[in-house]
Amino acid sequence: KWILIVLLALLLSGGVWGFRHWRRLRQPNVLFITLDTTRADRIGCYRYKLAKTPCLDELAEHGVLFEQALTHVPLTLPSHATMLSGLLPPEHGLRVNAIGRLPESIETIPKRFQAKDYRTGAFLAAYVLDHKFGLERGFDVYDDNLSGGGAVSSASFERRRDGKIVVDSALEWLKGDSKKWFWQRKPSFCWVHLY
Numbered sequence: 662k663w664i665l666i667v668l669l670a671l672l673l674s675g676g677v678w679g680f681r682h683w684r685r686l687r688q689p690n691v692l693f694i695t696l697d698t699t700r701a702d703r704i705g706c707y708r709y710k711l712a713k714t715p716c717l718d719e720l721a722e723h724g725v726l727f728e729q730a731l732t733h734v735p736l737t738l739p740s741h742a743t744m745l746s747g748l749l750p751p752e753h754g755l756r757v758n759a760i761g762r763l764p765e766s767i768e769t770i771p772k773r774f775q776a777k778d779y780r781t782g783a784f785l786a787a788y789v790l791d792h793k794f795g796l797e798r799g800f801d802v803y804d805d806n807l808s809g810g811g812a813v814s815s816a817s818f819e820r821r822r823d824g825k826i827v828v829d830s831a832l833e834w835l836k837g838d839s840k841k842w843f844w845q846r847k848p849s850f851c852w853v854h855l856y
Contacts, residue, residue: 688777688848692724695744697737697787697856701730737789738796741854745769745796755794763795771799774850780838782849784831786856788820800852804830824855 705712706721707728732740739755742748746767750756753767763769771781782802790796790805797803804827807820831853838846 688779690848691774691779691850693850693852694720695741695852695854697854699855737787738794741790741796742794745771758789759794761795762793763798765795765798769796769799771850771852773799775799775801778847780847780849781851782831782834783852783854784827784834785852785854786821786824786827787854790854802834804834821856827853827855 701707703709703712705714705718706726712718733743734740734750734756736756736758738758738761739750739753742753742755742763743750746753746763746769748767753763755761755763771783774781781800783797783800783804785791785803785805788805788807792803792805797805807822831851835849835851838849
């Protein structure tokens with residue numbers, strides 16, 4: 662009898678709390694991968710027979726594959742600013758690499774995910790996406806640290822890090838929430854940039 666009374670009290674006191682957390686558990690995780698300076702016609706999921714991209718092909722098979730995608734500018738910073746804001750370069754103001762900053766007034770996709778109670782993380786491979794250019798807005802974690810091992814170039818403008826390091830950092834961040842109780846976990850928006 663006492664167990665039923667305690668359970669009923671918990672349900673009544675935590676009704677709103679329980680509903681909010683149940684809804685959170687049903688929100689999907691979003692993994693946003695950008696492949697910088699990559700040709701689609703050299704990847705297996707885009708029907709290139711000689712490709713050696715089994716992991717990307719499997720991800721494409723189980724995820725969403727865009728077959729008709731265009732870029733508004735063939736440069737890393739303005740192109741990613743467009744993807745994260747939904748605005749064209751003349752609207753967001755970034756037109757070339759390593760020059761300018763995304764204005765604070767521009768809303769970004771990660772900010773929208775944060776507003777929906779998502780954890781947000783970005784794991785980047787190239788200097789041209791450094792936080793000083795403004796794309797860090799809306800991310801709880803913006804891992805653009807290129808100072809450690811695995812940096813490929815010493816010239817600051819071309820500085821980048823190996824994709825394995827980027828992916829390992831993203832995986833470590835994604836695992837972090839799994840140590841919490843199920844009702845404490847939040848869905849994740851994770852951007853992985855590979856160069």
